[in-house]
Amino acid sequence: MSxxxxxxxxxxxxxxTFHAHGHAVSAVAGVSFDIFEGETLGLVGESGCGKSTTGxxxxxxxxxxxxxxxxxxxxxxxxxxxxxxxARTKMQMIFQDPISSLNPRRRVKDIVAExxxxxxxxxxDERATIVHDLLSKVGIDPVVYGDRYARQFSGGQCQRISIxxxxxxxxxxxxxxxxxxxxxxxxxxxxxxxxxxxKAEYGLTLLFIAHDLAVVKNVSDRVAVxxxxxxCEIGPADTLYESPAHPYTExxxxxxxxxxxxxxMHSQTLEGEPPSxxxxxxxxxxxxxxPKATQKCADEEPLPQxxxxxxxxxxxxxxxxxxxxxxxxxxxx
Amino acid sequence: MSDEKLLVxxxxxxxxxxxxxxxPAVGGVSFDLxxxxxxxxxxxxxxxxxxxxRTIMGLQPRTKVSVTxxxxxxxxxxxxxxxxDKRKIWGTEVAMIFQDPMTSLNPxxxxxxxxxxxxxxxxxxDKAAAKARAIELLELVGIPSPQERYNAYPGMLSxxxxxxVVIAIALAxxxxxxxxxxxxxxxxxxxxxxxxxxxxxxKDRxxxxxxxxxxxxGVVATRTSRIIVMYAGRIVExxxxxxxxYHHRMPYTKALLESSPKVSNHSHTRLVTIPxxxxxxxxxxxxxxxxPRCSYATDQCHLVRPELEPSTEPGHTFACWNPLPINVEGAxx
Numbered sequence: 001m002s003x004x005x006x007x008x009x010x011x012x013x014x015x016x017t018f019h020a021h022g023h024a025v026s027a028v029a030g031v032s033f034d035i036f037e038g039e040t041l042g043l044v045g046e047s048g049c050g051k052s053t054t055g056x057x058x059x060x061x062x063x064x065x066x067x068x069x070x071x072x073x074x075x076x077x078x079x080x081x082x083x084x085x086x087a088r089t090k091m092q093m094i095f096q097d098p099i100s101s102l103n104p105r106r107r108v109k110d111i112v113a114e115x116x117x118x119x120x121x122x123x124x125d126e127r128a129t130i131v132h133d134l135l136s137k138v139g140i141d142p143v144v145y146g147d148r149y150a151r152q153f154s155g156g157q158c159q160r161i162s163i164x165x166x167x168x169x170x171x172x173x174x175x176x177x178x179x180x181x182x183x184x185x186x187x188x189x190x191x192x193x194x195x196x197x198x199k200a201e202y203g204l205t206l207l208f209i210a211h212d213l214a215v216v217k218n219v220s221d222r223v224a225v226x227x228x229x230x231x232c233e234i235g236p237a238d239t240l241y242e243s244p245a246h247p248y249t250e251x252x253x254x255x256x257x258x259x260x261x262x263x264x265m266h267s268q269t270l271e272g273e274p275p276s277x278x279x280x281x282x283x284x285x286x287x288x289x290x291p292k293a294t295q296k297c298a299d300e301e302p303l304p305q306x307x308x309x310x311x312x313x314x315x316x317x318x319x320x321x322x323x324x325x326x327x328x329x330x331x332x333x
Numbered sequence: 334m335s336d337e338k339l340l341v342x343x344x345x346x347x348x349x350x351x352x353x354x355x356x357p358a359v360g361g362v363s364f365d366l367x368x369x370x371x372x373x374x375x376x377x378x379x380x381x382x383x384x385x386x387r388t389i390m391g392l393q394p395r396t397k398v399s400v401t402x403x404x405x406x407x408x409x410x411x412x413x414x415x416x417x418d419k420r421k422i423w424g425t426e427v428a429m430i431f432q433d434p435m436t437s438l439n440p441x442x443x444x445x446x447x448x449x450x451x452x453x454x455x456x457x458x459d460k461a462a463a464k465a466r467a468i469e470l471l472e473l474v475g476i477p478s479p480q481e482r483y484n485a486y487p488g489m490l491s492x493x494x495x496x497x498v499v500i501a502i503a504l505a506x507x508x509x510x511x512x513x514x515x516x517x518x519x520x521x522x523x524x525x526x527x528x529x530x531x532x533x534x535x536k537d538r539x540x541x542x543x544x545x546x547x548x549x550x551g552v553v554a555t556r557t558s559r560i561i562v563m564y565a566g567r568i569v570e571x572x573x574x575x576x577x578x579y580h581h582r583m584p585y586t587k588a589l590l591e592s593s594p595k596v597s598n599h600s601h602t603r604l605v606t607i608p609x610x611x612x613x614x615x616x617x618x619x620x621x622x623x624x625p626r627c628s629y630a631t632d633q634c635h636l637v638r639p640e641l642e643p644s645t646e647p648g649h650t651f652a653c654w655n656p657l658p659i660n661v662e663g664a665x666x
Binding site: 046047154156184185186187188189190192193196211212213214215217218219220221237238241251252253254255256257258259260261263269270271273 | 377378491492493494521522523524525526527529530548549550551552554555574575578579588589590592593594595596597598599600601602603604605606607610
């Protein structure tokens with residue numbers, strides 16, 4: 001079962017290197033993945049693994065040091081100036097902190113219209129109509145709240161406004177970086193449902209970056225797991241969670257706390273903390289914490305191998321895949 | 334050790350005096366805690382869980398707040414006690430782990446000195462004895478090479494390690510009650526699992542009671558024997574952890590459980606949301622505070638506030654005029 005459809009976003013060997021105090025820190029160290037049209041790819045990992053940097057590099061908010069980012073057939077990584085600006089309108093980003101990502105002293109309707117104003121696309125009544133529609137779509141009453149300032153809103157409402165702003169340019173790809181992690185569970189559920197509705201309505205393709213494994217599974221068709229700047233496993237959400245192939249994914253899922261007193265307690269917890277990206281281990285980057293590591297893991301970097309349809313893992317000793325339920329199609333709609 | 338309960342809280346109320354009028358952050362809470370028990374207090378932001386935990390141990394501003402009711406820790410009445418008297422029980426009877434390990438330590442003081450401080454001031458140890466005990470404590474909370482870490486500054490440690498230091502400080506004077514206010518919020522899942530395991534282990538080893546205050550139902554599900562669910566400053570349901578998860582009677586508890594995404598859900602599972610937002614504490618309704626958001630609400634709910642009443646299982650109480658039928662297995666529905 002291989003995908004014949006063309007990916008909307010094709011990322012190959014993306015690297016981002018920061019320079020700090022004379023050291024080179026490779027935050028993203030060669031990441032490759034595809035996102036197909038209409039699909040949601042979840043990107044999970046612990047802090048410092050490079051998931052947010054990957055998202056920002058796709059937007060060219062941080063500069064990739066090498067690699068290609070092909071969006072709709074155009075390599076965004078090499079563009080500059082006006083062409084880059086034009087290409088960027090096809091992708092938009094929603095950030096973690098809803099309150100600080102909006103200017104507290106601007107009116108909501110102007111915040112939402114800002115992308116339109118930047119491009120001088122529409123004026124007057126047309127502009128007002130678009131803003132009215134966008135705000136209604138995200139559940140903010142434009143008549144009552146349109147003239148209020150961003151500072152007058154709660155976190156959940158600010159995130160709704162951010163979503164409206166991100167949709168103003170009718171983007172194809174939406175990059176959501178920890179967009180619900182600052183919200184309470186009841187508000188988080190509202191925003192996640194809203195995102196699913198808008199995705200269907202606007203035909204969006206999503207890269208959903210988050211640390212919360214339950215949230216990521218709920219919204220994603222496929223999930224990629226990152227560790228120390230590299231993707232260690234990528235596959236369909238249901239099968240990856242049910243039967244992880246990389247030891248790190250297994251530990252990560254074992255550490256996730258389920259809101260259920262009868263959920264099995266995993267006695268095995270991952271010891272220690274990730275090594276510094278300034279000085280990553282040779283070979284497999286997880287080997288220093290992996291109970292299965294051998295000399296081979298230190299000598300050779302494991303390359304991605306397909307262990308099940310659309311399920312790739314970078315490990316010399318992957319876990320056996322056990323499919324308890326029939327594999328759902330990797331991509332739908 | 335006496336058979337008395339370690340903590341007895343009776344009709345505790347905390348009201349802040351704000352420019353917009355009195356704000357009842359905690360509006361009359363009663364419960365007790367056995368020795369060597371772990372109790373979870375859950376609720377969303379603004380439910381009063383943090384203010385409650387601080388009021389229990391007498392940590393509140395000196396002005397613009399009024400506290401009534403009673404909080405007795407091991408025979409000591411906290412409400413109305415002078416600062417000097419409260420200091421005698423802080424550390425030795427009750428200690429608190431605060432939410433943010435990044436800011437609860439002094440960044441320009443070596444961590445060893447910060448642990449020493451408690452030992453020397455409270456227990457009157459001399460310099461050498463305090464240092465030896467501090468190193469023991471660092472070892473107890475699982476910090477590698479404690480001798481060297483004793484001289485480290487907080488900035489040199491990761492978030493997980495800093496939270497271990499905060500726990501070491503809290504344990505310095507062997508408290509009987511450890512209050513942990515969101516002890517793992519902001520930490521990665523694998524580190525969260527390490528810290529929660531550590532708290533569990535220390536509780537049994539040091540014969541403490543622990544109160545876990547959190548918004549995360551996953552944190553309390555497998556680590557507590559009892560749970561208190563708070564809404565708008567009051568307890569809306571309390572009971573044994575299993576009863577609250579599987580046989581809850583209060584619609585808010587059900588909604589809270591259903592709105593949190595689960596790792597075991599299939600991808601694209603529609604989440605159940607609670608409409609509306611938590612009430613404004615400055616203008617609480619006369620009736621049940623949850624009634625405006627509750628699908629079961631009747632006229633009575635809007636007019637008269639329900640008091641806690643017992644359910645079928647011992648110790649299980651709920652405050653609701655239209656409770657869910659008994660034996661609803663709602664948690665996993």
